[in-house]
Amino acid sequence: MIEVNNLQKTFGKGDEAVHAVRGVDFQVDEGQIFGLLGANGAGKSTCVLMLATLLAPTGGSARVNGFDVLEQPNEVRQSFGAALQETGLDPLQKGVELLELHGRLYGYDKATAKARAADLLETVGLSSDGGRRIGTYSGGMRRRLDLAAALIHHPRILFLDEPTTGLDPASRRAIWEEVSKLKSEGVTVLLTTQYLEEADQLADHVAIMADGVIAATGTPDDLKAGMGADVVDVDLADEAEAIRAAAAVGSEAKVVGNEIRISATDGPAVLARVMNQLREAGIEPKGVSLTQPTLDDVFLNLTDGGSDHE
């Protein structure tokens, strides 16, 4: 449903050029939820904007629903629905007016657009607010209306650019449920997120982006398995102590707040060795744990401390 080949985007020219996306390849199959995971500035949103025909790629190509984003932009636009980071709503418009207008622009007749708008307002829990101007909506309500607008024409493909950033846990949970429901209806979803938990929870397939390239890709389980079976966490008094401890253990140890974290295939043996090293350095740990890796570990490995692993 989505095919991305060596996609590139450079902003500006010469010395001031910023290479936001530096050759990205991925493919999303029909009915899949694909998670593009990365920190701010990794190039996730730039990728989505190019797929949504809002930015012209500097190089490479992309197809959405079989249509080329540069050659057949209108076919692409009819195929997807998008909820982007900035919701882009007119505060003077009423919620129901937005949905009815967009239903008609995508090709429904007046009565059909009305029925569809009423249906969607109910789906996102805004039935009683549809008659109010959007300017009076809370942030969470705007996000839900935005999602409804993205779904108005029953798109086969949905782009969700950080759909839950800044939302409270209840609203986040509601969006997750809606996305899972859409998946069960066969909708293909490209989701960007900074939250590992979100990718782990929703995505069938994850690509981790850093500095405009894809640093790793696979199912959440594959990525965790690729990290080695176990993770040793050592809790220390403060960050300075954690940095000293990491130095004592060696380059495999990463500082995460007041902790150091070591990934290994043979957790118990590493744990014993690390305790010895710390004792020799005169460092007293406050707590120790041995756990299976989370997507967090994969992420930190590839982005934060990436240089250690190259």
Place this chain on the structure above:
Amino acid sequence: MSDHTVAPTKPASQATQIRLLTIRMLRKVMREPAVTIPNLAISVFFLFTYNGAFGSSGVTSFPGVGGNYLNFILPVTVLFSSISGGAAGLTLVADLETGYFRRQLSMPLSRASIVLAAILLGAIQVLVQATLILCLGLLMGADPAAGVGGALALLGFALLWGMGFAGYSVATGLKTGNAQAAQAATFIFFPLMFLAPVFLPMEQLAGWIQAIAKVNPTTYMLEAMRSVMIQGWVASSLIKGLVAAGIFATITLTAAVRVARSKTSRA
């Protein structure tokens, strides 16, 4: 009514797109009356003050004024109301600022539809204001030499000029993406307006102003509108006015669509 549980097959036709988008913008403008009322008030103010200041002066005896100064000054205030066409650009800038413009770009809409809807909005505003001014002028004693047809011709010119001005404001608004800059750009209206035979016939103007006025399209618009008010149907004046307004509108509309296209592919 078709089935709303399945996807629509193709987007609305261009005519429907333009109609729906124009209605949306009209609603938006009507919900912010504070933006449009002042301009109307200023046009009315000019009609009263200019007529009050010059209406019973010796100016009325100048050849070309035709005895009734109200007939002579009414086209100026009608033309002045065309500055309200600038709302077209400002409304689009507001959409740029909220991100609604970008949302529209992600939909299967023609870029020309989005721009033309804004320009139509500007033209409708000009038409409404010009009609109000004209009615007021008629009540105050203006008597178009070309009769009712002449009054309608006056509105036709206002509409065409308003579209030109709306196109200009859309082009500058989209180019700058900034409300203040778009507003500032509409000030070009003033030199265009006042370096023309506004208060006096052409022959009475200073030499340097006459030289500029001869290449100013506003001059030909004004003279065409005045001809229907004072002389009746004068083909040469009407044609010159139509050509001047037509060229102005064509240039600005082309620029507006161009800017919108470049905005979508490179932004």
